Amino acid sequence: MNKSQLINLFKVNLLYANPQATVQLRKKGKTGNKIYRSILMQYVLMGIFFTFIYGIIMVAIDFSKYPGFFTFYAALFSVMTFSQGVSILYNVFYDSKDLKDYLPLPFQQKDVFLAKFLIVALTLLPFLLPVFVLFVLTTVRSSLSLLIGLPLSVILFILFFFLCCGISTVLVSGLTQTQIFMKHKNIMTTLMMLIPAIGMAFGIMYINQKQSNIYDGTLSDQAIIYPFLPFHVVLTDLFSVNGFVSFAGILLACGLLIIVLKQWVIPSFYRLALGEESQAVSQKQTKTKPVKKQTYDGLPKQLLRYNINLIKNPTLLMQVLTSTLIMPMILAFPTIFGGLINLSSISNKFWVIAFLAGMFLALFTINSTSIISLIISLDRENLHFVRSLPISMKAYMKVKFKFAYMFQVILTSIVTLALALILHLPLLLVLFAVLGTWYGCFVGGMYYFNRDFRLLSLNWTNVSQLFTRGGGNFAMVFSMFGTLILGSLLIGGSIALIVFVPASLVVSLILFLVILSIGFIMFNHYKQTFWRNL
Incomplete structure (x- = not known):
């Protein structure tokens, strides 16, 4: 890995993701690293904002005793991240159409994709920071010592963050290569972003409804969403058999995801970038659609x-x-x-x-x-x-x-x-x-x-x-x-x-x-x- 190339690629993608913000900052007299710091500060402030808002909502629940609510919140923020990640991943990897431009340049493939993934991660991080608050609140009220619980929360959050971003990438990559997506690209992309967002909205409404029960003292746990349960087990009972098995399962899932990203997703991005134009040209040459007669409607x-x-x-x-x-x-x-x-x-x-x-x-x-x-x-x-x-x-x-x-x-x-x-x-x-x-x-x-x-x-x-x-x-x-x-x-x-x-x-x-x-x-x-x- 060439660190200098990676840093430069990251900066280029950061500016590409925020060209208008860059122009505004330059008009204010900012240049060089000041521009990058200002753009990064926007994401930092957004993360603080989301953490504060949802932290206030979650602080009233003892998640160590309510695994159902823990898994519900984890699922909610995962859906929120996916709804945002669909458009971001589509923009960075598909709409940008810059992957083929890097081919003749002396950049390593892994550096090109790592820079893009870092941009995606930076953009999605504010939406997942409330999960870190969720982990901390859970481990603070569990039987674990704070000296163990807080570092454990950080480690689990990093793994959770990687899984959310990675799974979103795999899902978007898989869906965008299906025939129905290629045929109805605009409709399918809109649906991929809209359906999770609607689910997120109903989830927030459900939380607000349950919030009144918390203060009334009538809160009862809800059904557990089992894919997220291992995180709760690790945070509340790490030194048990279930805790060790759950932690091993999380690590195994991360390892399998790395293999899928490396062996399937990244090569598919390059194939799509190189094949779109040639495919479009060949289709244009082989298929000649009849020209519809246009009528003047005013x-x-x-x-x-x-x-x-x-x-x-x-x-x-x-x-x-x-x-x-x-x-x-x-x-x-x-x-x-x-x-x-x-x-x-x-x-x-x-x-x-x-x-x-x-x-x-x-x-x-x-x-x-x-x-x-x-x-x-x-x-x-x-x-x-x-x-x-x-x-x-x-x-x-x-x-x-x-x-x-x-x-x-x-x-x-x-x-x-x-x-x-x-x-x-x-x-x-x-x-x-x-x-x-x-x-x-x-x-x-x-x-x-x-x-x-x-x-x-x-x-x-x-x-x-x-x-x-x-x-x-x-x-x-x-x-x-x-x-x-x-x-x-x-x-x-x-x-x-x-x-x-x-x-x-x-x-x-x-x-x-x-x-x-x-x-x-x-x-x-x-x-x-x-x-x-x-």
């Missing part, structure tokens, strides 16, 4: 079909669905899904509160990974072609904005209606919550549509590069939580005004007019600074 319909094709990227769809549908369930509304809130008897005088809640829900779900914040950059070089056509650029942009806005409205309205159903909201409040969602999508959409044009990137090679513009994932998470905190404060203050001020209808109307006025001011601002300059 410019609006053509632009609609064009924009639909732009958003078919599986990585994009997965990120959009995660941030819009799944993140609110996981982060913003834990107590709701615990069944602790029933608003069926709430008065209709809180209609403006429902409007505010819908608005902030929309603002929470719109971020740098939303369709409306990417729709212009998704054009790539086609945008230059459109500029050369005898059509109004303003009209073209309005079509794109309307398409992205309606897409966001549909997704966010689904979340709003689902939450309204869970909360048993009265019909009038449901109506205002949906109206607030539409309004919030418009307000947030104006900002992020203009942001996309301001941070326009047309030379991207992978759509995930667009997600890191303007601060990257770290800024996105803080924006979401900032919106959540601000929304909670404003909604709480508005409820206090309506409850304690006698003229509640007047207060509600004033609040409603203030909200609409802010939107009108924003609309005029972007009309002057953006739309008139197109």
Whole structure:
């Protein structure tokens, strides 16, 4: 192993995974190792964030006495890692298409793949760090001494981390080489990412529901997920026969996984990288498909079909669905899904509160990974072609904005209606919550549509590069939580005004007019600074 080559390959892949973040850092005057340190720091802060959030949830359970919950949490974070790993592995090993470029260069094959695996591991580590907390909490409350338990937790976490990353790699590699995947690549990739993510969301909701039982003292263990049980046995009873057998089984599984990765997965990556182009060329030469007669449907319909094709990227769809549908369930509304809130008897005088809640829900779900914040950059070089056509650029942009806005409205309205159903909201409040969602999508959409044009990137090679513009994932998470905190404060203050001020209808109307006025001011601002300059 050539350490200097490995380090350089790692840095290249790190920059490739975050090109827009690299550009932003260079604009701030950072160069050389400062850029690498800044990118790495983003992952460190993300890991601290996930560890803190889930650590608070898990600290109430004595996992040494509840092997069922231990295996459930381990399985949950494994599924979370797999849902993230599908897109990352696909991007790094398939979409990058750089493996064949390394062939004529003096790099060893193992260094090339080790650098890529390290990038994948770095990206997935924040999602698995809560497992380390799980291991530590388990061994601290077991009969093992801390001098043995803590180092054992570190060793087991490293083995668990390797197994999760390795198994995800094997599964993705196997699925991507099947005929059905090659025939329906976009659909299959989206399903591989979406199904585990949905399972993860339901798992979080299940945890939140059980959390209330912990504090009531009525918590009972659940069914054990046996593939994860050896880790619990080692952490709680290492010096027994079962403990030694379990530890040996974990080591054996890691050894077999190394053999599979080396003998099957890595060679398959190279075969795919070398065979794609030749296979595509041979298919093009041997098969000549009849050209379908095109009918002219008018410019609006053509632009609609064009924009639909732009958003078919599986990585994009997965990120959009995660941030819009799944993140609110996981982060913003834990107590709701615990069944602790029933608003069926709430008065209709809180209609403006429902409007505010819908608005902030929309603002929470719109971020740098939303369709409306990417729709212009998704054009790539086609945008230059459109500029050369005898059509109004303003009209073209309005079509794109309307398409992205309606897409966001549909997704966010689904979340709003689902939450309204869970909360048993009265019909009038449901109506205002949906109206607030539409309004919030418009307000947030104006900002992020203009942001996309301001941070326009047309030379991207992978759509995930667009997600890191303007601060990257770290800024996105803080924006979401900032919106959540601000929304909670404003909604709480508005409820206090309506409850304690006698003229509640007047207060509600004033609040409603203030909200609409802010939107009108924003609309005029972007009309002057953006739309008139197109």
